[in-house]
Amino acid sequence: AEERCHVLTIPFDALKNYFKRFPLLSYRLARALAEKVTKMDRRLLQAEEDRDTLYAIVGHKDREADVSYQSHTATRFFRQNEQKIRRLAEDGGPVLITGESGVGKYQLGRLVFRNSPSLNRIFLYVNFYNPDTLRPEGGGSPQSEEEILFGRASGGTYQPGLIELARGGTLLIMGLDRLSAGTQERLLGLIDGRTAAESPSGARAKPPLRLLFGAREDLKTLQARGGVVPDLARLLAERTLSIPPLRDRKKDLPALIDFYVRKYSAELGRAPALVPEETLKVLLDHSWPGNEGELAETLKRGLVLAGRGVLQPEDIHLDFKRIEDRGKIDLLKRPLVYRALKSPSFPAALQWTAAPFFFLLTLLLLFGPSDPERNIGSVYTWALGWPMLVIGSFLWARFWCAVCPMGTTGALAKRIQSLDLPVPHVFKKYSTWFIMLMAITVIWLEMVTEMRQHPFRIGLLLAAVLGGSVAFSLLFERQAWCSYICGLGGMMGFFAKVSPLELRADRNVCLSRCTGHECYTGQGDHPGCPYFQLAPALESNQNCKLCLTCLKNCSHRAVNLFLRPPGKELWELRQGSPV
Ligand code: SF4
Ligand code: SF4
Ligand code: SF4
Incomplete structure (x- = not known):
């Protein structure tokens, strides 16, 4: 808190004379100053106490909430290194944790922190590999490493550094090799007590403070390329924990999978999902270039998709890290297109336009003239409707399904009443077969019943598809009919692969x-x-x-609607992977 004050400048000799002449003045001044100092001291003490209380609360909440470190405790890596981890954790000294990106260096850091008998008041973390995390709150250019670690004073304000904030606790500095030699020397001085971390505020970070370092390369490689100063390297030589990449410790996978399935199922408010053998096989066969981070993300995504109870192989999407906009134009970058497509009237307005037209057409087919040339419904279906569906799929992909009155009626029925049962796995697993079977059945029926000559039979077919869509909507979640059964939609989906729209x-944003x-x-x-x-x-x-x-x-804002060269998708499939 600030206090207004007045300044009176009196030469020192003159002041001494005043005090001699007026002793009471000297007494009063001394008392006033003493009172001020005591008050300030009390405020400082109070601030210190407040901070200690806050640390206790933050540290406690932090420890309660964080279980990420537990991913390690069930692994063979942990069992094989348990003694060393505990020894290093307990002695309070610095530790270097090395391993590729995503192997779980942060989690191991937390494990060391959690096993520190002292120095466990607060855990702070900074990642010099990721410049985005170094920006001050509210944006701006990244702060320098000195400012982040040792604090910054400017324009009369002071921002304490992490060293000061983490006192009595643990600070994990990820990206040791990104620190300058000067900063590393300064940290080394802090560790061996040569220097205290003087902050620009004049305050001193009171040791003890535990420093943990993280690096993506092992210590020898770091030394060889000058990524760590020699004295610090010597100090850390016996104090290094190296986590091998996940591909070299696949025996850890079942334990890690179990851990993350439990963790994310709990976060989704569900009982832990079952992981059948075939899903486990998919997970074990992958080489996990992104290590534990990739595994955790993949399982989290899979569990979101898994619905209730079982994590199926088709819920697992691997190799997610690809940029996919080369040679394509994102139509959503045009503000007009973006606003139009984001509007609640899209595609509702088109659906409401198409629905009456469709029902009129079906009525005409069912109850109109039996002569196909005199039945307008029949003429429209074969001369315009059917060719438009096929040609349209080449042009605007499966967009017809977004306005299709059969699908729309199913969705409408669902809003009124639905059991919302999970879709039986057999439909998901063999959906391609169901769709093909249905498409072949429609073509076969068209031929054997001579549908083109009998408008009534076309009407019946449309009514049957409509019935299927409504029945599935009433029974199952989402639009199960359109997703897994409808042959018409399946056919359009097949042609849609050459469409210039996608x-x-x-994925970078999503990840x-x-x-x-x-x-x-949904939201x-x-x-x-x-x-x-x-x-x-x-x-x-x-x-x-x-x-x-x-x-x-x-x-x-991660969703893009691209205009792409027609047929690009087929080319990508031929290449074996999307680019
Ligand atoms: S991915 Fe998006 S656009 Fe495609 S069907 Fe689902 S919600 Fe509609
Ligand atoms: S999948 Fe079939 S029923 Fe569903 S919207 Fe598409 S065409 Fe209509
Ligand atoms: S960022 Fe958007 S598109 Fe990506 S996963 Fe999240 S909600 Fe879906």
């Missing part, structure tokens, strides 16, 4: 910023993707009807 999510996967789960009253799609997992137009529900649900 909807894809920016780095998304925690809720709202494109799939509040807005349901998620009706076709069971997680936008970043989309690699083909086949299962997306371009309804743009995901665009409305995604708050990270």
Whole structure:
């Protein structure tokens, strides 16, 4: 708190004379000053106490909430290194944790922290590998390493550094090799007590403070390329924990999978999902270049998709880290297009236009003239409707399904009443077979019943598809009929692969910023993707009807609607991977 004060300048000799002449003045001044000092001292003490209380609360909450370190305790790596980890944790000295990106250096740091008998008041973490985390709150350019670690004073304000804030606790500095030699020397001085961490405020960080360091390369490599100063390297030589990449310790996978399945199931408010053998096999066969971080993300995404109870192989989407916008134009970058497609009237207005037209057509087919040339419904169906569906799929992918009155009626029925049962696994697993079977049945029926000559039979077929869509909507979650059964939609999905339109999510954004996967789960009253799609997992137009529900649900602006060279998807499939 600030206090107004007045300054009176009196030469020292003159002041001494005053005191001699007026002794009471000297007494009063001394008392006033003593009172001020005592008051300030009390304030400082109070501030210290407040800070200690806050640390206790923050540290306690932190320890209660954080279970990330537990991922290590069940692994063989931990069992084999348990003694060393505990010894290093207990002696309070610095520790270097090395390993590739994503192996779990942070988690091991927390494990060391949690096993420190003292120095466990607070855990702070800074990552010099990631410049984004070094920006001050509210934006601006990244702070220098000195400012971050040792504090900054400017314009009369003071911002304490992490060293000062972490006193009595543990500070994990990820990216040791990114620190300058000067900063490393300063930290070394802090460790061996040569220097205290003087802050620009004049305050001193009171040791003890435990420093943990993280690096992506082992100590020898760091030394060889000058990534660590020699004295610090010597100190850390016997105090290093190296975590091997996940591909070299696949025996740890079952324990890690179990840990993350439990963790994320709990976060989703569900009982731990079962992981059948075939899913485990998919996970064990992967080489996990992104290590534990990739495993955790993959399982988290899989569990969001898994619905209730079982994590199936088709819920696992691997190799997610690809940028996919080369040679494509994102139509959503045009503000007009973006606003139009994000509007609640899209695609509702088109659906409401198409529905009456469809029902009129079906009535005409069912109850109109039996002569196909005189039945307007029949003429429209074969001369315009059918060719438009096929040619349209080449042009605007499966967009017809977004306005299709059969699908829309199913969705409407669901809003009124639905059991919302999970879709039986057999439909998901063999959906391609169901769709093919249905498409072949339709073509076969068309031939054997000479449908073209009998408008009534076409009407019956449309009514049957409508019935299927409504029945599945009443029984199952989302639009199960359209996703797994409808042959018409399946056919359009097949042709849609050559369409110049595609909807894809920016996986970099999804991986780095998304925690809720709202494109799939939905937001509040807005349901998620009706076709069971997680936008970043989309690699083909086949299962997306371009309804743009995901665009409305995604708050990270990760959904893109690309204009691409026609046939690009087929080319990508031929290459064996999307680019
Ligand atoms: S999948 Fe079939 S029923 Fe569903 S919207 Fe598409 S065409 Fe209509
Ligand atoms: S598209 Fe949006 S909501 Fe979906 S995963 Fe990506 S960021 Fe999350
Ligand atoms: S991925 Fe998006 S656009 Fe495609 S069907 Fe799902 S919600 Fe609609």
